Amino acid sequence: MTVLTPVIQSERLLLDSVLPSDAAAVFEYCQDADLQRFVPVPTPYLLSDADKYVTDYVGAAAESATDILWAIRVDGVFAGVIELRLEPVHSATVGFWLGTPWRGQGIMSEALQTVSEYGFEPDGLGLERLHWESVVDNIGSAIVARRAGFHFEGTMRASLVHRGERLDSWQASLLRGDSRIPEDGWPL
Template sequence: MFVRELSSQGLCLTPPTVDDVESITRCCRDEEIGEWTTLPKPYGLKDAERFVSTVVPSGWADRSPTWALRHTPRGPVVGMIGLGALDDSASELGFWLDPAVRGRGLMSAAVNLVCDFGFEPDGLALERIEWRAFVGNTDSAVVARRVGFRFEGTRRAGGLQRGRRRDEWVAGLLYADPREPAEDWPRID
């Protein structure tokens, strides 16, 4: 698959490289990122090196692209976002954001860019993008709801995190869905 950079005002999405290992490691040591993701904990330099040298290139080759969020094309990594192929017409969205830049709308903008790419005929030509988060990850849920994902339910013990089953929320965005805050979400706080 071709590699594609995405951008919007004040936001650049580029594939992470070996030059990003230190900033990825620093970000992934944040307690909240460890709480809500399946990343290794504790997260070390070797984890980031393996991620950029193995996971990212193989993901792009298998229709599962990953981008680093930056403020400028070659600036430091402030987050990560990707689509994991479920099949030829659907992918799962995943993301994390450095605590220093949370609450500024960056992730909502990044999710919109990535969903646009996912649905574009010249992108992945998907019909569905799925969002999942461990129950309690309200920050992630706020982003998904804001972008237009429709809440579909809670999967009991539906997710696996470092050998432990956890309940997870699931939402979906279809190609034809409007990109406006979805109203069908339960109270999640």
């Protein structure tokens, strides 16, 4: 069954489906060294990888009952993606990336806050817990999670396999009832 991506809006952003016409931007943005360092995309990243992403990956997410993938659009222009992987019970893990021209403007902070509130709403996804994790030292991603109110929970040793290497990861979570005020306790 194909599940339509719920369309969500915030002050500056429109979150909707990733489209085949986004392939060129996906290809351009996935050339970035930081993105390749922290997100498990193929390296080198080819136009065929972007084509597969906007067709096969997006299609598989739409067919699954467990993966919601949003395009982040600013004034209608594709800027990046944010994704929720749903897990039992009423929980999800969030993942995201943004093209370099769009960084440092609070766009991912706004996207994460918007998706979090949609996730927790009883009329949205009715979640109780959101989980965030990154490779240790992904400062930009950690700042975004902290700003959205996530609580730092620690470092898990050798817990992520990234490009064939076992790496330590940072872990954090946001519960439905948590204050959204940035927490102390982050290694930032």
